[in-house]
Amino acid sequence: MTKAHHNATDRQLRLLVGLVVFVASVAVVGSIYAVTTDRVQTPPLWMILALTLAAMASHRTNITIRLGANKYGQGWKDILFLVGLTLLPPPWMVLCTAVGIVIGWLGGRVGPMKTAFGVGKDTIAVAVGGLVAYATGAAYAGDDPQFHPVGQLLVLVAITVVDELLVNPVVALATHTPLAKQVRRHLDIRLGFMAARILVALLLVWLLSIDRGAQLLLVAPLLIFTVHLWYLWRVRKRDERLSWQGLATSAEALNDVDLRRVMEVAVEWAPKLFSADGAEVEVFHTDPPQLVRGAGGNVDPDGEGEWPSDAFVITTVLEGRADKRPIGEFRLRFRGPVTLNEMENYKLRTFASALNTAIRNASAYAELQRVAIVHAHEAAHDALTGLANRRQLLDQGQKVITEAHADGVIALLLLDLNHFKEVNDTLGHAAGDEVLKQVADRLKAAARESDLVSRLGGDEFAVLLTGLPAPAVATHRAERLISALQEPIEVEGMWITVEASGGIATPPGTGGIAELLRRADVAMYQAKRSGQRIATYSHARDTADIGRFAITGGLTSAVADGTLTVDFQPIVDLASGEVLAAEALARWHHPDHGTVDPLRFLETVERSGLLPAFAEAVLDQALLACVSWREAGFDLPVAVNVAPRSLLDPRFPGSVVTRLRTHDLPPDRLILELTETLTISQLEVVDRVLGRLRDEGVRLALDDFGTGYSSLSVLSRIPVHELKIDSEFVSAMETSPEAGAVIRSTVDLGRSLNLAVVAEGVDSEPQRRALWEMGCNAGQGHLFARPMTAARLLASLHRGSGGRPGTLAPALHDEGAVIRLSPHRRAVPRQRSERLPHLGG
Incomplete structure (x- = not known):
């Protein structure tokens, strides 16, 4: 949740609490006016003191249960209020409630806003109950107040409804929960518990109205306690069931191959699962480390928001699979100190384990993707120059030939450096590699963005020219590319002039990129033989193309008569x-x-x-x-x-x-x-x-x-x-x-x-x-x-080798010998190995 959203919610909460306190103050002022002007009969002092003390202690009658950071429970103040309204005139009961509740909350060491809301809510509830009592014909003249049973039932219902109407909006704002969701939470259990309280309250009022009924009131605490335990047991069981269902759903949602998504899902689900005010996941092993925070159903993907300095945080370390080194941390934030019970600790460990596994899986998948990308790049690029290699030229060239006819003429320029062997023989292979790299850079800089510059191997380069307005333009473009190589190249303090021969060919009617490359190669050797810098492919001078028809006929005979x-x-x-x-x-x-x-x-x-x-x-x-x-x-x-x-x-x-x-x-x-x-x-x-x-x-x-x-x-x-x-x-x-x-x-x-x-x-x-x-x-x-x-x-x-049949080389070591792996290996001369022809291709 953003800081602005959080501040807006706090303002709404303070406004609602202020409204409750204001209405309660009006009820108290009205009650004081009624009492001081003798508009109602003054009850005995002991009765006033008894009900004041009962109101003071009433906020401690809640036997609550905590699940995570939330507390669930229903008080029995409505019964006290009903009994009080049965014995005292409403204005006196309002004053007894307000005074007693104030003293009780002040002794509970809670915040001022919670105290103000608790006093105001209960005062309004009693005031509304008193109005209903008057409306249903209650009379308080003499020592025997008259109260119709139906009126008592309506008073209790009014008190309960007022309590629900005031509590739910405040709790929804305080916990950042939608009001509809807060109202529906355990609604069936709350309604059942409300009905049980009404029955108990009516029983108590009936006992007070009969002879020797006061003696039977001794069973009331046991009855109240039994109903209360039933309510808390039902709430606990349901919350535990929903919590485990949520844990299973969240574990399934964590099953994602994107690490960022895994972290966002974790901080989105964790506050709901553990009734926390926020959660965050930090991963250490990425570069840079990643941090994601979440609170109130909202995710801060960059972890920029700050937690309050006095927040209570429970931290779980996430460990690697093999070395058990920490790979991250999962943290839950609460507004105040929280002690998790055994079941909650087990649930936290289960969630953290699922999160740990999901992070490791997502990290492994990311590494596989990275390796695959590296392999794909290496497979399509020359390791020395970084240019496209022969494989990429063949693939992309075939695609361009097949699909890009409407974009202009296509041509292939094949370049071979003249006398490059002398550079290697004189200055060494390191100098030769430096020359190749500088040639690659110059060709790349001189080519257009749409052209594909590649190194085919050794000192041979190719440039696939695309988007040409006419075939004749290919020669002009080739001249510019070769001219880019004329400036001397500095290598190891020496200046070297690079010369190149090039052959140009345009796509044939059949044969695709392989035939185009062969024709450019033919043109390039024509340029070398004639002493030209550039030659264009000519079918009439392609002796290899003429001889291919004879080869095709001979191959047919070879396959048929077995001379292959x-x-x-x-x-x-x-x-x-x-x-x-x-x-x-x-x-x-x-x-x-x-x-x-x-x-x-x-x-x-x-x-x-x-x-x-x-x-x-x-x-x-x-x-x-x-x-x-x-x-x-x-x-x-x-x-x-x-x-x-x-x-x-x-x-x-x-x-x-x-x-x-x-x-x-x-x-x-x-x-x-x-x-x-x-x-x-x-x-x-x-x-x-x-x-x-x-x-x-x-x-x-x-x-x-x-x-x-x-x-x-x-x-x-x-x-x-x-x-x-x-x-x-x-x-x-x-x-x-x-x-x-x-x-x-x-x-x-x-x-x-x-x-x-x-x-x-x-x-x-x-x-x-x-x-x-x-x-x-x-x-x-x-x-x-x-x-x-x-x-x-x-x-x-x-x-065999060394008299060992079936072998072609001596063994690297004797059986059982220990081989020490050398950290530095001697360079091996690169040798051209035979490419193996495929069966039929």
Whole structure:
């Protein structure tokens, strides 16, 4: 609740109490006038003193019960007032009540406002009761007052109604509770208790009117006490039930993944659950720490409001799950000292435990989101320059080509730095990296905001130009970008002039961004060969494009006659050097063109209708090799890469199962490696295909983990058995803390999900040892073996390492040896590892 709202409520409360006191003062003045002018008969002095003393002690007849900071109970003053009005004339009863109540409240050590309200309320109630008594024909002449029973009942009802009308608005304002809610609170129980008090009051009046009835009045206290206990018991039971229901509802409401929302829900519910004046939650482990306060159903999300310095606060420490260190505090604020009973303490511990769990869960979710964002950024950006990488260029470029035709002409500029190798050889790789970073900054500054500047690797950059009014403008824009590199660059006190060659291409009719990139690459090499700074793609000079038709025809024959071959690269246990599995890699030796780059002929396969036949050919050769190793005593699974388009074919699982049965191999001897793509992460047909494969017993691996569209979201949908760390992270982990962090998080994720983790591109012993120390158990790369035929791999398994069959590397340590993890690792030269072509893509 805001401070202004709180002050406004206090003003309304003081105004209402002042009005009650004023009306009571009018009643007292009128009563004094009636008494002093002898308008009413003067009763015996002992009776006046007795009723004054009874009124003085009446405010202590409440036997109350506290739930949290609220007190519930109903007094029996209305019975005293009825008896008094039966014995004394109303003006005398008003004066006895006012004097007695004033003395009683002053002796109770309560605040002046509460005292004023209590005296005024009771005085008004008696005055109204007296008016009803006169109106119903009550007579006070002589020693025997005349009072009709119906009049007595109406007097008691009037007193009770006045009490309810005055108490409820004041309590509602004091506790910041809506008036309707305050009136409805325990209304049925209050009405029942009111009826019981009326019966008791009428019984007492009847006893006073009969002979020897005064002796029977001895049972009245016991009767009153019994009814009172019944009322308090009913109130306690209902409040406890509602309190536990509220606790369960609040625990469910705390189940949120947003930490801020969890804190706001806690401070919104806590004051109601514990009848507190306010609550706050402070979390320490965020940067910066967060504080949320709440009071009266209102939330202060920034914790800017201040609590009174004399507030009574109950603090509960929130602890972490593992180390038990405090991660925050939950506090309840009361206006005065409060002692919680055993049940309330248990309820507080339960709520704090639910809040603690919700905070930890929300914090864990936030950390997962942060890691996912970091991974997504790293997967789409170059670690050295911060520019977009090849993956982002391909993704965004394809999207622009498909959707942005109406926004103008699109062109791609591919840049390659001339003689950059000399910089690395002369000044070292650190100087070369500095040159690359400054080149990236200049290209970024010279490009338009809508252009995408990316680094493809090494000294190769690309700029996707969008929104061009005409294709000819691309050359002008490219000239300006290359001109931005002409100014010398200072590196380690030396000035270096950077020269670059560029190729420009516009989107082809077919082939998408991959063909656009290839054409820009062709144009760039044309510029280098001709000595120009910039060349535009010319189809007539594209010999690679002409030769592709011959490759397509030859590939059709290769798939049909079985001349397509498969090599295998072993997957090795990093600790022992034992071979665990082998990955199948498609190879093709064209009779005229020689060895064809896998990425090139696989692209042709995907564009043609050869994908199903190609996939079956590779799978057959991989399973035949698996059978030959199995018969030789080496029961190794074989891993085969799957093209994303194969996952869109509902017939693909049936084809896989048929070939496993043909070769009489258990399904778990086959591992299908999946690449993270937009197709995998979004289409439901992929879920059905992969679900059937897993149900059949085929193992699934997620390749290049950490570089896809959304690693965590893909992993949550696809039922994989294995994660493969991309070779880019392995090659960069010695020089890039971020790459090492990605590997560690992937290993930890695999361990927590009971998944195998394999590192790709392990090319040196330091990389092997570093991966093993991080907890990665398996790897593949040139350190252990380059891709080889199935027969050569079998021979290597027989030969083994150090006379140990089935191994390709010596063990890192003897069995039982203790390995000390070194805090400083030697830098490892970066080596280019082979990218594994996919089965059919």
